[in-house]
Amino acid sequence: MKALLGWLDDRVGVQKLMHEALYERVPGGARWRYVWGSTLVFTFTLQVITGFMLWSAYSPSTRTAWESVFYIQNEMFLGAIIRGLHHYSAQAMVVLMAIHLMQVVIDGAYKAPREINFWLGMVLMMIVLGLSLTGYLLPWDQTGYYATQVTTNIMSATPVVGAEVQTLAQGGRDYGHLTLTRFFAMHAGMLPAMLVGFLALHIYVFRRHGLTVHDPKHAPETTFWPDQVLKDAVACLAVLATVLMLAVFRPAELSAPADPAVKFDAARPEWYFLFLFRFLRFHAVEALGLTFGAIIVPGIIMGIIAVMPLTERVLGRFGHMLNKAFMWAMAAGVVALTVLAFYEDANDKGHQAALAEAHRDAKRAAELAAGPDKIPVEGAVSLLRRDPFTQGPRLFAQHCSSCHRFNGHDGRGTLVTDALKPGQTGDPAITPPTAADLGNFGSREWMTAIVVDYSNHFRWLKNAGWYAEAQKKTAAGESVDFIDPDSSEMANWTADNQESLKAAENADNVKALVEFLAAEAGHQQSEFDAALIQKGRALAVDGTWAGALAGTSCASCHETIGSDFPATPDDSSASGYPTMAKYGSAAWLKDFIRHPDAARHYGAKNRMPAYSPEQLSDSDLDLLVRWMTKDYTPTAVDDYPSQLAAFSAAPGGPAVPDAAAAPAAVEQPSEKTDPPADEKSADAEAAK
């Protein structure tokens, strides 16, 4: 071993090199305040190692970037940890860099003869920020895509050469595939190479001048090895432990695949750029323009920092005090703006809703990509575009929520509210709907409400303008066709038979009828009881009720109840009653949305707009209806929470039907088969 070392030393001079590296003098003793530089070199090394690992699986193109990061995150061995380490140590580097800069200014390490090294440090800082900026885009997910678009737009605000700078960064006039490849080249090639070069210079110059000793009388002089090395090692391990913990317990997020067609409101830059983002939103700054806020002000601040060595040189001790004061003021400003930005976002309902939806989309995209169908060849972007669970709520909010609600909200979880009048403050009032809440459309609850609670279930219609007008006209003796939840043939039928329907003798019958109707709608992801369906069908078609209801069938008005919904529906045999053929099913629903005014539906009574393919394309109609009938890959992602409580609790808000009014007989069947005979008789006993 010794011989080998001697051989090597003769040729390369390792011993001298090692000696120089390790026995550097540390006057005033080893101190914790000197560790920041080492932790930065350490995190950078970690970045390079994890970066190469990520690179070996990453594929930079708009059709493969998200897909490959998904693979890294979810399938590659230790991929999530490696990505997490890379993600969090990048953030750690920015924080450590800020601390290092503070320490350098406070200790006066920028003073002559170390000015050049101070400037080298500033260059390194810019490179590191460039690395984070370019890295944020690489997963090609919604967050990175939209946040980076903001950045490239800011570049265009550069005075004189703005457009050119933007084109250069974007790789053309448009923000897209070439932006990604260009950012990747910068992120994995140019910037790291520059960083290595400048870092080597930085360390070389640092070694030339040695440490700037904060307090030489602190402790007796020692050497770098072992005292300072030990402190540096402990600090680096602490950094490693922190980022590892974060990587394990808070995996780096991958939001939904970037979709240029979807406006993404939740986009925010990485948290350490939030202060700048918030600064740009001050009215005064906005008024002065993007160039002022995003280019001139940061430029002046960097300029002030860059001339610190000169300030000190000219003004002496006072200059140094000035520099320190400036750094503290900057730090306080950055912290205050960051806190302000977080605080405002946390209290911004719109942003919170957008954020919640972004998380929903992220989870759903990951779920579909990992599901049986995997990622389609057109790329991950079509995962959500084709998913009824994702698109249904959006289509509902866009097309239907002006009249209908969905569990009290607009389909996407937001309450529909009146616009605030000028000068009005506080929460806006909840807008009453003018048509039924479709949150449970086609379900057992919906069918129950139709059969036993019709007028209440459709009472929202009375909020519509046409309702008041139609009532006025009928009062004046004119005849008008409209649906009156208080008095129409259907309302009267349920009202007249209220007592029989709620009587104990018909409890099982109502249950059976509801089961039959729900099974006719046949929404996915629920199971139906065959025996009950058969019993329900007889009730609907033949009127096999008990007591006063005996012989009254739904079919006496709704002739088509129990039959299939025709492939090409026509109105030649319409009886003037809405068709009940597979009422609530996908086929029925599609036909209804296209032609609610057809005689087979509401005919002249109709008040709902008919949606032509120009207004709602066939594919959108399909997505909407599949969502309403739950025909999509089952999901573990939380749905938008019901807003029915907030909806009814709002002051002056619309009331929700009294749950106590619904009869007990309509509970969902808990078992798939009829209860055994003795249980039935026990029930009958209890009823008595």
Ligand code: HEC
């Ligand atoms: C302008 C208000 C309005 C809009 C917008 C609207 N509807 Fe309606 N909708 C109504 C009214 C009123 C009714 C009651 C029946 C009628 O007038 O046809 C109704 C009835 C329905 C029904 C039948 C409920 C039943 O069983 O009687 C469904 C289903 C429905 N709408 C779905 C939709 C969907 C889906 C959209 C969006 C694509 C939509 N509606 C948009 C007003 C509207």
Ligand code: HEC
């Ligand atoms: C006396 C005739 C009559 C009887 C009996 C009747 N209905 Fe109706 N039903 C109507 C009319 C008329 C409408 C149209 C809405 C209106 O004018 O209020 C309607 C509407 C409906 C609707 C909403 C239709 C749609 O397209 O949105 C459903 C569901 C319904 N009835 C189910 C039933 C069921 C189930 C039965 C049997 C228990 C039944 N009806 C018995 C006359 C009747």
